Amino acid sequence: MFRKLVTSVLIIVVLAGAFAGWQFFTANTAFPQKSKYLYVYTGHATWPEVLKSVKDSDLVKSPGMLDLLATRLDVPEKLKAGRYEIKNGMSLMDITRLLRNGTQAPVKLIITKLRTKENLAGFLGRKMELDSMDVLNYLTNPDTLQQYGFDSNTVMAMIYPNTYTYFWNASLSTVFEKFYGEYKKVWTDARRDEARKLGLTPIQAYTLASIVEEETNRLSEKDTIASVYLNRLNKGMRLQADPTVKFALKDFTLRRIYEKHTQVESPYNTYRNMGLPPGPICTPSVQTLDAVLQPAQTNYxxxxxxxxxxxxxxxxxxxxxxxxxxxxxxxxxxxxxxxxxxxxxxxxxxx
Structure with a gap:
């Protein structure tokens, strides 16, 4: 009788262990999508909070078993902030290893055309663990911008449309170091020479390119439009560029520019002010920049x-x-x- 009891208990233990092992190593995700993301926030990287997020997001079928496995493998002690991709069909062991090793899924920031510092701050705030107000403060802080050679008016001239890859919880300095790295790649010696021959600094060339970018989507006409503005600058004429008025008014929905619009008092209003505005009005493409640096030869x-x-x-x-x-x-x-x-x-x- 005693032997039967022991045997029964052993069978139950073995079966329980087999069941647990089966749960640990087989698919345990509970969502239909291709993948979901688990966010572990900086300063809040505690296992109870992460486990609550797992439950609230319905990431796995057996959160209790995930808790058991993760605790056994020291995940609570090794947990790092970050953005983790949980792919459909992952096992509890896969997820535990992901968190234990801190294997983040990178974030791809695809920057096309942004117009204002506020646009950039909001974009980074949506895509990364950055607070948009912190980003905006960074973009207006002379001490942080001076190291790159920019100020609060010209800082957007550091940003070039491209795809930038970061970890979700990257610091602001890391983000801008990569932006600055791209800026230095774009401004080769050849491009600097072209700008110099036109009497422009890199920032001025970028600013003019931003106006051309807003004037047309047709690459074939950009070098001719650039020639018009360069001719006007050389003759001491006002640029009178409609896109600068929209920027001054912060109203990019305007279909027509009337005389009342051109009276707005702003350093960006090229109807009232001579020369280029104090900074760019959007982030132009490198193709547009090249159209400015290699303008058509016209008398327009x-x-x-x-x-x-x-x-x-x-x-x-x-x-x-x-x-x-x-x-x-x-x-x-x-x-x-x-x-x-x-x-x-x-x-x-x-x-």
Whole structure:
């Protein structure tokens, strides 16, 4: 009788162990997606908090077994802050090893066009463990920017559209060191020489490229638009660039720039101020920068969008010719505006 009891207990123990082992080494994720992310926050990298996050996010089917395994393998003592990718089909052992080794999933920051420091701060705050206000303070702090050779007006000239890879909990200094590294890669000796021949510093060339970037998406016209602005600078004329007015007003939805808009008091308003604005108005592509550094050789001083709204521009050398094509474009804008107003009225009447 005693032997049967012992045998039964041993069988139960073996079966329990086998069941536990089965749970440890087989798929245990509880979500249908390809993967989910587990965030372990800096300063809050305690196992109870992480386990609560695992439960709240329905990451695994057996959080209690994960707790048991992780505790046995010293995860609570070795836990590091970070962003961990939990792939569908992972076992509890896979997840435990991931956390124990601190194997983070990198974050890819794909920067295309940003316009303001606030845009950059918000972008980093959404993608990383950075507080957007901390980023904004960094972008306006003379002491932190001086080491890179920028100030609060010019700091965005350090940012080039590209894909940057970081750990989710990377520090601000780490983030900006990589930005600065890309800046130095872009500004080769050849590009610096091209800027120098045009009488521009790298920051000024970037600033002009930012205006050209906002003027058109057509790469084929960017070097010609650049030539217009360079010609105006060389003649001591105001740039009178509409995108700088939008930037000054912080209203990027404006379809038309009226005289009332051009009266805004701002160092970025090139209708009122001579020369380039104090800093860039967006993050231009390297292709646009090259269009500025290698401008077309023209005597154009004016350009206006074509009245067929094709995205092309008409370039002129005299004010008289410019007035003619500008009037054509304004008339076309009036017609388009009337059409939009009629459509809006019809929608309101229907709904």
């Amino acid at each position: 001083l004016y350009f206006v969008a074509a009245s067929d709204f094709s995205g092309h521009h008409i370039f002129t050398s005299t004010f008289g010719d410019h007035v003619k094509v500008a009037n054509d474009f304004r008339k076309a804008q009036d017609v388009e505006q009337q059409k939009r107003a009629a459509k809006d009225s019809l929608k309101k009447a229907i709904y």
